[in-house]
Structure formats: structure tokens, C-alpha cells
Amino acid sequence: MNSHLLQNLKSLFNPRTVAVIGASENPDKLGSHVMKSLKLGNFGGTILPINPGSESIMGLKAAPSILDYPSPVELAIIVLPAKFVPGIFEECIKKNVKGIVLITAGFKEIDDPAGAQLQKSLARLANSANIPVIGPNTFGMINLHHHLNASFTPEFSWLQKGGISLISQSGGMSHLVAFMAMRQVAGMSKIIGLGNRLNVDFAEMVAYLMDDPETHVIALYIEGLDDPRRLIEVAGERRGMKPIVAYKTGRAMTGDRASLSHTGSMAGNHDIYKGAMKQAGIAYADSAESLLDLARALAMCPLPGGNRVAILSGQAGPGMSACDVCESEGMKIATFGPTTQGIINDLLPPLALRTNPVDMGPAWYNSSAIAGIVKAVMEDEFVDGILLLMMFASANREAVSGISDFLIQCQQKKPVVACLEAPPGIWDDQVLELEKRGALINVRTPERAARAMAGLWKYKTTIEEV
Amino acid sequence: MNSHLLQNLKSLFNPRTVAVIGASENPDKLGSHVMKSLKLGNFGGTILPINPGSESIMGLKAAPSILDYPSPVELAIIVLPAKFVPGIFEECIKKNVKGIVLITAGFKEIDDPAGAQLQKSLARLANSANIPVIGPNTFGMINLHHHLNASFTPEFSWLQKGGISLISQSGGMSHLVAFMAMRQVAGMSKIIGLGNRLNVDFAEMVAYLMDDPETHVIALYIEGLDDPRRLIEVAGERRGMKPIVAYKTGRAMTGDRASLSHTGSMAGNHDIYKGAMKQAGIAYADSAESLLDLARALAMCPLPGGNRVAILSGQAGPGMSACDVCESEGMKIATFGPTTQGIINDLLPPLALRTNPVDMGPAWYNSSAIAGIVKAVMEDEFVDGILLLMMFASANREAVSGISDFLIQCQQKKPVVACLEAPPGIWDDQVLELEKRGALINVRTPERAARAMAGLWKYKTTIEEV
Numbered sequence: 027m028n029s030h031l032l033q034n035l036k037s038l039f040n041p042r043t044v045a046v047i048g049a050s051e052n053p054d055k056l057g058s059h060v061m062k063s064l065k066l067g068n069f070g071g072t073i074l075p076i077n078p079g080s081e082s083i084m085g086l087k088a089a090p091s092i093l094d095y096p097s098p099v100e101l102a103i104i105v106l107p108a109k110f111v112p113g114i115f116e117e118c119i120k121k122n123v124k125g126i127v128l129i130t131a132g133f134k135e136i137d138d139p140a141g142a143q144l145q146k147s148l149a150r151l152a153n154s155a156n157i158p159v160i161g162p163n164t165f166g167m168i169n170l171h172h173h174l175n176a177s178f179t180p181e182f183s184w185l186q187k188g189g190i191s192l193i194s195q196s197g198g199m200s201h202l203v204a205f206m207a208m209r210q211v212a213g214m215s216k217i218i219g220l221g222n223r224l225n226v227d228f229a230e231m232v233a234y235l236m237d238d239p240e241t242h243v244i245a246l247y248i249e250g251l252d253d254p255r256r257l258i259e260v261a262g263e264r265r266g267m268k269p270i271v272a273y274k275t276g277r278a279m280t281g282d283r284a285s286l287s288h289t290g291s292m293a294g295n296h297d298i299y300k301g302a303m304k305q306a307g308i309a310y311a312d313s314a315e316s317l318l319d320l321a322r323a324l325a326m327c328p329l330p331g332g333n334r335v336a337i338l339s340g341q342a343g344p345g346m347s348a349c350d351v352c353e354s355e356g357m358k359i360a361t362f363g364p365t366t367q368g369i370i371n372d373l374l375p376p377l378a379l380r381t382n383p384v385d386m387g388p389a390w391y392n393s394s395a396i397a398g399i400v401k402a403v404m405e406d407e408f409v410d411g412i413l414l415l416m417m418f419a420s421a422n423r424e425a426v427s428g429i430s431d432f433l434i435q436c437q438q439k440k441p442v443v444a445c446l447e448a449p450p451g452i453w454d455d456q457v458l459e460l461e462k463r464g465a466l467i468n469v470r471t472p473e474r475a476a477r478a479m480a481g482l483w484k485y486k487t488t489i490e491e492v
Numbered sequence: 493m494n495s496h497l498l499q500n501l502k503s504l505f506n507p508r509t510v511a512v513i514g515a516s517e518n519p520d521k522l523g524s525h526v527m528k529s530l531k532l533g534n535f536g537g538t539i540l541p542i543n544p545g546s547e548s549i550m551g552l553k554a555a556p557s558i559l560d561y562p563s564p565v566e567l568a569i570i571v572l573p574a575k576f577v578p579g580i581f582e583e584c585i586k587k588n589v590k591g592i593v594l595i596t597a598g599f600k601e602i603d604d605p606a607g608a609q610l611q612k613s614l615a616r617l618a619n620s621a622n623i624p625v626i627g628p629n630t631f632g633m634i635n636l637h638h639h640l641n642a643s644f645t646p647e648f649s650w651l652q653k654g655g656i657s658l659i660s661q662s663g664g665m666s667h668l669v670a671f672m673a674m675r676q677v678a679g680m681s682k683i684i685g686l687g688n689r690l691n692v693d694f695a696e697m698v699a700y701l702m703d704d705p706e707t708h709v710i711a712l713y714i715e716g717l718d719d720p721r722r723l724i725e726v727a728g729e730r731r732g733m734k735p736i737v738a739y740k741t742g743r744a745m746t747g748d749r750a751s752l753s754h755t756g757s758m759a760g761n762h763d764i765y766k767g768a769m770k771q772a773g774i775a776y777a778d779s780a781e782s783l784l785d786l787a788r789a790l791a792m793c794p795l796p797g798g799n800r801v802a803i804l805s806g807q808a809g810p811g812m813s814a815c816d817v818c819e820s821e822g823m824k825i826a827t828f829g830p831t832t833q834g835i836i837n838d839l840l841p842p843l844a845l846r847t848n849p850v851d852m853g854p855a856w857y858n859s860s861a862i863a864g865i866v867k868a869v870m871e872d873e874f875v876d877g878i879l880l881l882m883m884f885a886s887a888n889r890e891a892v893s894g895i896s897d898f899l900i901q902c903q904q905k906k907p908v909v910a911c912l913e914a915p916p917g918i919w920d921d922q923v924l925e926l927e928k929r930g931a932l933i934n935v936r937t938p939e940r941a942a943r944a945m946a947g948l949w950k951y952k953t954t955i956e957e958v
Contacts, residue, residue: 054857059886136843165885179885181915196809201883202937205913249812275812277819313939314813343662346715346741347780353743377602391520417667419631419645420525447671449647471668473779 027233027260030156031225035234038125038158039169039216041100042071044176045092045123047114048105049075049083056129057105059178060166061086067168067175067183074099092121100124103166103176108132108144111162115148119155126152127176128161134222135163149224158230164221165197170214171240177219188213189242189325190318193231195220199247202314210470211458212322215241229256236264245321246272246308254299258306265307266489269324271481272308273317274299309485319469320481326467327441329486330410334360335479336403337383340390340416340425344445344472345383348413351473355480359383360409362402369402390421393428400429404439411441411479415472418448426456433465441482442466445475493699493726496622497691501700504591504624505635505682507566508537510642511558511589513580514571515541515549522595523571525644526632527552533634533641533649540565558587566590569632569642574598574610577628581614585621592618593642594627600688601629615690624696630687631663636680637706643685654679655708655791656784659697661686665713668780676936677924678788681707695722702730711787712738712774720765724772731773732955735790737947738774739783740765775951785935786947792933793907795952796876800826801945802869803849806856806882806891810911810938811849814879817939821946825849826875828868835868856887859894866895870905877907877945881938884914892922899931907948908932911941 044064050057057077061084064073075083078090089095092102092114102123104114108130118126133145145162152159160167166177170187182204190213194200197219207214215238218231228246235241251257261270277296303310309324311317335357339345349359359382362370370380373395379385389395403409416425426446433442444466446457457468469475510530516523523543527550530539541549544556555561558568558580568589570580574596584592599611611628618625626633632643636653648670656679660666663685673680681704684697694712701707717723727736743762769776775790777783801823805811815825825848828836836846839861845851855861869875882891892912899908910932912923923934935941 056887062886132843178887181884181886181918184915194809196807196812197885198805198807198811198881198883199809199813201807201885202810202911202913205884205915206936208915247809249809275809275816277816314937315939339664341662341664341667343660343665343713343715343741344668345664346662347665350741350743377598415664417664418647418671419663419667420528420647421522421644445668447668449650449671449674452647470672471780473781 027230028153028156031158032230032234034124034156035158035230037100038160039174040172041124041174043074043097043099044069044071044101044103044174045074045076045095045099046103046105047076047092049077049088051083055105056178059180060103060105060129060176062180063175063177063183066180068173069175070173092117092123098122101127101176103127103129105129112144112148112151115151118157119151123157126157126159127164127166128159128224129164129166129178130161131163133162145222145224152225158226159224160218160226161221162224164219165200167216167218169216182217184208186211186213188215189240190214190245190321191216191218191235191238191241191243192245192247193218193220193228193235194247195249196247199314203247203318206314206318212318227256229260232257232270233260236268242268243321243325244268244270245317246270247317248272248274249276254302258302261306261308269485270308271311271317271320271324271485272303273311273314304488307489309481309488311481315474316477316481319474319478323441323443323467323478323482324485326461326464327443327482328438330441330479330483332410333357333483334408334410335413336360336362336406336409336411337413337415338386338399338403339383340386340422342379342385342387344415344417345385348415348472348476349383351476352480355477357476357480357483363406363408366402366406370399373398390425393425396425397429397432401432401436404436409440411443411482413472413475413479414442414444414446414466415475416446418452423452426453430456430460430465433460434463437464438466441479443475443479444468445470445472493696494619494622497624498696498700500590500622501624501692501696503566504626505640506638507590507640509540509563509565510535510537510567510569510640511540511542511561511565512569512571513542513558515543515554517549521571522644525646526569526571526595526642528646529641529643529649532646534639535641536639558583558589564588567593567642569593569595571595578610578614578617581617584623585617589623592623592625593630593632594625594690595630595632595644596627597629599628611688611690618691624692625690626684626692627687628690630685631666633682633684635682648683650674652677652679654681655706656680656711656787657682657684657701657704657707657709658711658713659684659686659694660713661715662713665780669713669784672780672784678784693722695726698723698736699726702734708734709787709791710734710736711783712736713783714738714740715742720768724768727772727774735951736774737777737783737786737790737951738769739777739780770954773955775947775954777947781940782943782947785940785944789907789909789933789944789948790951792927792930793909793948794904796907796945796949798876799823799949800874800876801879802826802828802872802875802877803879803881804852804865804869805849806852806888808845808851808853810881810883811851814881814938814942815849817942818946821943823942823946823949829872829874832868832872836865839864856891859891862891863895863898867898867902870902875906877909877948879938879941879945880908880910880912880932881941882912884918889918892919896922896926896931899926900929903930904932907945909941909945910934911936911938
């Protein structure tokens with residue numbers, strides 16, 4: 027791997043000055059959306075529109091070429107048609123640009139072999155100057171910690187800043203994950219659309235993000251790799267340093283075809299991928315929902331020491347659905363130690379189910395009882411992780427606030443994955459506060475909570491295997 | 493099955509006057525929440541609080557006993573402690589009440605055999621007068637079409653009116669499904685918490701809802717049944733009349749224990765249930781999310797004639813993830829007929845993936861091209877159902893509105909399950925309008941869309957098998 031190129035990735039994600047080559051005010055041009063993105067993202071540095079036909083664009087002074095700008099430019103975002111790109115690359119090299127986001131399509135992915143040839147010659151140019159290139163054929167990327175929305179989707183700027191970085195082979199999937207993150211207020215660090223991977227592939231991005239202090243978890247969306255071993259090697263060498271979770275599609279033959287066509291590589295055999303990723307210490311998700319749930323859990327929860335789960339539920343039904351998923355995913359329903367069981371027996375009436383899974387329903391009016399149960403279970407040496415499941419009912423409105431202080435104080439000695447669900451607007455702020463204070467992670471259903479807990483444990487076993 | 497009891501269910505769900513026996517203004521009492529529910533639900537009939545200690549409750553004239561009220565009472569909601577319930581039942585019989593919602597707990601589910609005995613004697617009383625009883629140990633029920641919120645959760649009244657009725661063995665699961673329905677604006681008809689099933693079990697409710705014109709789909713959440721054959725018989729006799737979809741938990745032994753404790757019956761063997769339900773023409777869901785997704789699809793989409801799916805995607809990635817789920821769920825990725833393929837080849841440039849799954853990305857600016865593709869596929873005899881997947885990007889903001897008229901006009905000659913996702917607030921209203929006009933159903937991820945489509949097809953095969 028080219029270490030100069032890796033170093034330049036730092037400037038690419040944290041530039042002082044960003045040039046938009048092909049900037050426009052015409053809403054039919056991607057160049058206008060990119061300009062809007064940088065502005066909506068509140069980029070703190072200089073935005074430099076490049077367009078030979080305009081003096082200024084969206085109120086910002088434009089230059090006819092990047093070479094006409096007197097000060098340094100670290101990042102160039104290119105949205106011009108493919109045929110202009112080689113010339114622009116040469117200008118970028120001359121200008122000593124540190125990184126390029128190449129949004130333009132029409133290279134390796136087109137039927138015409140000229141596309142692939144053009145991409146090869148661009149790669150040679152970029153590599154000769156150690157310039158990392160995100161793309162071509164990408165929506166771009168966003169670095170929320172640097173207020174840098176270098177994409178054609180201004181609305182990415184609505185995301186909350188956080189610790190999850192997504193490296194994605196699909197723009198559509200990046201957008202989907204981002205929208206889910208918005209709805210669940212999950213904190214993101216970077217979202218990177220690899221596109222056709224001129225010289226920055228999963229391997230380079232994983233290597234870079236492993237050393238990025240603003241990234242706590244790396245999420246991957248993979249369709250197919252030209253050389254899977256490079257990713258496996260990079261991840262394997264860094265096994266356990268920082269969690270990686272991957273979602274891979276392209277199992278179906280038809281899917282292979284789709285992958286071939288739009289990212290320029292075969293999707294490959296699913297099981298081989300899965301085995302190789304496990305060897306490299308990469309956790310595995312099997313849907314977009316699971317990818318985000320598990321990335322959030324890995325970002326916000328400690329890893330469980332074993333697979334023994336306590337299910338503390340405000341109502342029996344959600345506890346049962348979580349039980350089913352736990353057992354099918356290889357988790358064990360913990361048998362509480364005698365001290366814990368004694369405390370629970372004291373706190374709950376006999377009509378409640380007091381063994382694991384615990385039905386805390388009868389204690390709804392008594393948040394100190396619930397806190398007492400959670401505390402006992404948190405300290406029980408026979409329990410490795412806690413699923414906390416409570417459905418709102420008018421009578422238990424205060425249940426979350428009643429145990430918040432305690433939960434925050436606990437700071438997850440063990441992972442706490444919760445499903446605290448209520449009609450929109452009732453518990454959202456309280457639950458968000460619990461997440462922000464590191465007390466738990468909340469997901470939308472008990473089944474997803476159980477799956478995320480199992481994912482934490484599987485990741486743990488994956489990084490421990492040699 | 494007792495036909496008088498079934499007839500009385502109609503009055504239970506559509507009463508003129510509802511008595512709340514144990515009504516209260518004290519927010520620590522469930523009787524206050526039930527009063528709030530009826531008021532927040534805008535019940536159009538008379539609400540009669542019963543409490544010997546109060547002249548009026550929440551501004552409504554109260555009576556000391558139901559027998560003191562001069563006019564008829566169709567529905568009695570009971571929230572008094574268990575020991576008072578037999579006496580109240582006798583009063584209800586005297587008053588010629590048509591139905592009872594018994595929220596009170598402390599019967600069959602408690603350790604003390606006196607609980608089960610009390611429940612038996614109550615059942616004898618209720619059966620002698622053909623009074624159907626929802627409960628005991630339930631949150632109650634809601635009939636949105638009659639503005640009747642007979643539960644202890646006033647916020648159920650926030651639900652949208654629609655065609656899905658949920659019969660649930662768990663209050664917690666009922667609340668979870670209701671909150672999901674709120675977030676996705678899914679229309680509900682009735683939500684019924686069966687509780688410990690004094691004399692109204694799944695079989696009675698399914699029989700009743702089959703003839704209920706306001707119910708288009710019946711969703712079941714099952715943990716365990718005393719006599720599974722009764723449900724299977726009732727459903728089997730009505731196979732295909734109205735879709736039924738079930739989610740059953742309690743696979744795990746621990747889950748069995750939970751089930752035993754809180755609903756008074758064993759959960760039973762999962763595979764036997766699954767087979768029996770299939771025989772009876774009941775569709776099967778394996779999570780709370782799938783239960784609601786599939787119920788919505790069954791309520792709003794025609795059934796596919798076969799398993800050949802067209803995947804029309806705005807970006808390749810979501811199409812691939814849908815492909816994977818389709819193939820693992822027994823669906824086929826359709827091969828388009830030559831006319832369809834010709835039309836798509838004309839409408840999309842060569843750089844797009846034009847065979848199924850179709851990447852419509854290059855047509856984002858051109859909604860007539862997208863409409864043309866959907867139209868060709870809708871008319872293609874080699875296609876049985878359509879997955880329409882589009883992720884918002886700033887540049888395709890008008891994509892949904894651009895094809896709305898066409899989609900509404902089409903009226904789903906074939907099922908259209910969509911995943912049209914955007915940041916909150918951007919496409920929500922347009923997508924909701926498409927759902928209301930019968931053009932499609934929208935779910936949150938491509939994988940869930942594919943699973944719902946497969947569920948429609950599996951249901952079709954289930955009701956066709958003899």
C-alpha cells in the first residue's frame with residue numbers, strides 16, 4: 027500500500043480549501059448540488075468554485091481554473107464530463123492538490139472498453155503524484171467532524187456527528203444508511219462512496235480509518251472486490267484494534283451481474299467472503315438495518331465477556347421474541363446467580379416471571395425496583411450482557427426517566443442493548459440522552475436488540491480466534 | 493363455537509354506552525387511564541364512569557353501580573381488583589351487558605391455583621349469558637372505526653384508521669406494533685389484547701373479524717395456544733376469504749417458560765405450529781417488523797400470480813440487496829419479455845444495467861422514462877410483482893412526484909412493494925398519498941420490501957394448496 031497516498035487521505039478529509047471543478051448554479055447540474063452541500067454543511071474553510079464561464083457562483087468568487095487560484099487547494103471535487111477529467115487531473119497535480127473526489131461517471135463501468143482504459147490512465151496519473159481519489163462514479167463523501175459535505179446530497183449535512191464511518195460500494199446504500207441514521211439519530215463520522223475505486227479501495231480506507239481518531243467503528247457495504255485478499259490482509263493485521271462490521275450483497279447470480287455492471291467487478295462467492303472476513307476479525311451483518319444496529323452497538327457498548335444474556339422486559343411478549351432470536355443466534359439465556367435471583371425475588375411479586383427472561387411489568391410504578399433489578403443483573407458474574415425492553419404505556423410514562431440516573435451512573439459495565447419504544451415524541455429525547463451519556467444503545471424492536479447483542483458477541487469471538 | 497357469543501362481539505366492538513367499572517381520577521389507577529383513552533379516542537357514545545365514591549369523574553356523571561344507570565349499557569370495561577370481579581360479572585349479566593373488557597390481572601396466570609379457579613367460575617358465568625370477555629390480564633382493545641379506545645393506553649388513539657386488525661397474546665407486542673404503525677402511518681382497524689382468554693380466544697376473534705367489513709387483514713401475535721386445533725379449524729374453513737398473517741414466538745425453551753407463566757399455556761412446538769398454520773392458509777412472519785410489513789402488503793396489494801419479481805431500482809446497491817432476499821425467499825428474478833426489454837433499452841442509455849434488476853439511475857431526471865419502464869414491466873406477462881426502490885438524492889427530489897400520477901392510475905395491476913426513502917420530511921407526504929391512493933406499499937428497507945413481496949407469494953401458495 028502506498029503510504030504517501032494514505033498520508034494525503036488525511037488532507038483529503040480535512041482540507042482548508044476545497045475546489046469544485048464544474049461548479050454551477052444550474053439546479054440540473056450536479057455541480058450545483060455539490061456547491062449546496064458544502065454550504066449547507068457549514069464548511070469552515072474556503073470553497074472555491076471553478077467554472078471558466080462565471081465570475082461568482084452562489085455568492086462565492088469563482089476562478090476559471092484551479093491554476094488561477096493563488097493559494098493552496100487541498101481537495102478538488104470534480105463533476106465535469108469524463109472527457110475533461112484527464113486534463114483536470116494534470117492541473118490538480120500541477121497545483122499540488124492532496125486529494126480528489128471524482129463524482130463523474132463513465133469510466134470502468136461502461137460497456138465501451140475506452141472507459142476502462144481512461145480509468146487506468148487516470149490511476150497512473152493520480153498514483154504518480156500520490157493523490158488519493160474517491161471515485162469515479164460516486165456521490166462523494168462526507169466528514170461530519172470537519173463539516174465537510176463533499177457530496178451531491180446536501181441533506182447529508184443533517185446527520186449527527188458521531189463515531190461510525192461507512193465505506194460503501196453503493197451510493198444508494200449509503201443514502202439508505204444515512205436516512206436510517208437520521209431517523210434513529212445515530213452519530214456518523216464519515217460516509218465514503220468508493221464508486222469505481224480508481225486508487226482508493228476498501229483496503230486503503232480501512233487502513234486510513236483505523237488511525238482516524240474520529241472513527242470508532244468502521245462499517246462496510248460490499249458488493250464485490252477485485253482483490254479481496256488486500257482488504258482481508260489490512261483488516262487482519264489490525265484485527266481488534268477498532269471494530270469493523272460488513273454487509274455484503276451479491277449472493278444471487280443476478281446480483282453478480284448487477285455488481286459486475288455497476289462497480290466493475292464480480293461479486294464473488296458469498297461463503298468464501300464470509301469465511302475470509304471472519305478470519306480477518308470483521309463482524310458480519312445480513313441487512314442494512316443490522317449493519318447500522320451493529321455498528322451503533324460496537325460504537326457505544328463494551329463487548330460482552332461471554333454469551334450469557336439477561337432479558338429484562340417490561341412486558342413478557344417482547345422478552346419472548348428477544349429470547350427466540352438470542353437462542354437462534356447462539357446466545358444463552360443466563361441463569362442468574364443466587365444473590366441476583368434473591369434480589370429480584372424481593373423486588374417483584376410472585377405473580378411476575380422472576381427468572382430470566384424477567385417480566386418487570388409489576389414494577390412499572392416503581393422505578394427504584396427496576397433500577398434495583400438492573401443493578402443486580404449488571405453486577406451478576408453469570409451475566410455478560412443485558413437486553414432492556416420496555417414498551418410505553420400511559421401508566422409507565424415515567425419508567426425511563428425513573429431509571430435514567432442509575433443507568434448513566436452504571437456506564438455499561440456490561441453491554442446494554444435496549445428497545446425502549448413509545449409513540450413518536452414521548453421517550454425520544456430521554457432515550458437519546460441515555461445514548462449520548464453512554465448508558466445504552468436503543469434499537470427499534472426486541473428482535474433487532476437481540477441480534478445486535480449477538481453481533482457484539484460474535485465480533486468478540488471473531489477477534490479472539492487466531 | 494358459541495354463535496350468540498360471536499353476535500355479541502359486534503356490540504362489544506360497537507357499543508352505544510360504555511361503562512368503566514373502577515373509573516378514577518387518580519393517575520396511579522388504571523381506571524384513570526381508561527377514562528382518558530375513551531375521551532382521547534373521541535368516543536361518540538356515552539361514557540359511564542362507575543365508582544361508588546364519586547358523583548362525577550373527569551367531568552362525566554358517575555353511577556355507584558352499573559345497575560343504577562337507567563339506560564342500556566353494551567360494553568363494560570372492568571379495572572377493579574380480582575376479588576370484586578365475580579360480583580361485577582353478576583351485575584353485568586343482570587344489566588344485560590353485551591360484552592366485557594376485563595383488564596384486571598390475577599387469574600389463571602398466578603401461581604395460586606385459586607386464580608385459575610376464579611377464572612373458571614367467571615367463564616361459566618360469562619358463557620351462561622353469552623357475554624364475550626376480552627381478557628382478563630389485558631391492556632384492553634381499540635376499534636378505530638368506532639372511535640372506541642377501550643384500553644389503558646390513551647395514545648393508541650393517535651393511530652390512523654385502516655384495514656389491519658391485530659389479535660395479540662401480548663400487550664407489549666401490541667404496543668410495539670402500534671408504535672411501528674404510528675411511525676409508518678399504517679392504518680389499523682382493531683387491536684385486541686387477548687390476555688388470558690376467558691372465553692374469547694384466537695378462534696373466536698378470527699371468526700368474528702372474518703365477517704367484519706372494517707377488517708381487511710388479520711394479524712396474529714401468538715405465544716401459545718391451549719387448543720391450537722380450534723384456531724386452525726376456524727382459519728382453515730375460511731381459507732382465502734381474508735388474509736391472515738401470524739407471528740409466533742416461544743421457540744426457545746426459556747420462551748416456553750415465559751409463555752406458560754404469563755398467558756397460562758405452553759408455547760408448544762414451533763414447527764408443528766408452522767405446518768398447521770400453513771395448512772390453514774395462514775401466512776407466516778418471523779419478526780414484529782415482518783408481521784406489520786406483510787399485513788400492510790396483504791391489505792394494500794393484489795396477490796402476485798407467480799413468483800417472478802421485477803426489481804426497478806434507482807441505484808444498483810438497493811436492487812442487489814433486494815435480489816439476495818428474493819432468491820433466498822424462493823422468488824425468481826423475472827426475465828423480461830422482449831417487448832418490455834426493448835422499451836427499457838430505448839429508455840435507458842447503454843451504461844445502465846437494463847436487464848432485471850434494472851438500474852434506473854440514469855433516468856432520474858426523466859420521470860417519463862421511469863414511468864415508461866414501470867408501465868412496460870406492469871404489462872409484462874413474465875412479471876408477477878414489482879419492487880420499486882429509490883433512495884432520495886438532491887438531484888432526484890422530483891422523482892416520486894414525477895411518477896405519482898402514473899402509479900395511481902395503474903392501481904397495482906400487480907403488487908408494487910416500494911422502498912422510497914429520503915431524509916425525514918422530504919418524501920413522506922408523497923409516499924403516504926401513493927399508499928392512500930392504492931398505488932403501492934412502502935417499507936423502510938429494500939430487504940424488507942423483498943421479504944414482504946415473498947410473503948405475498950407464499951400466502952398465495954398457502955391458500956391455493958389443498
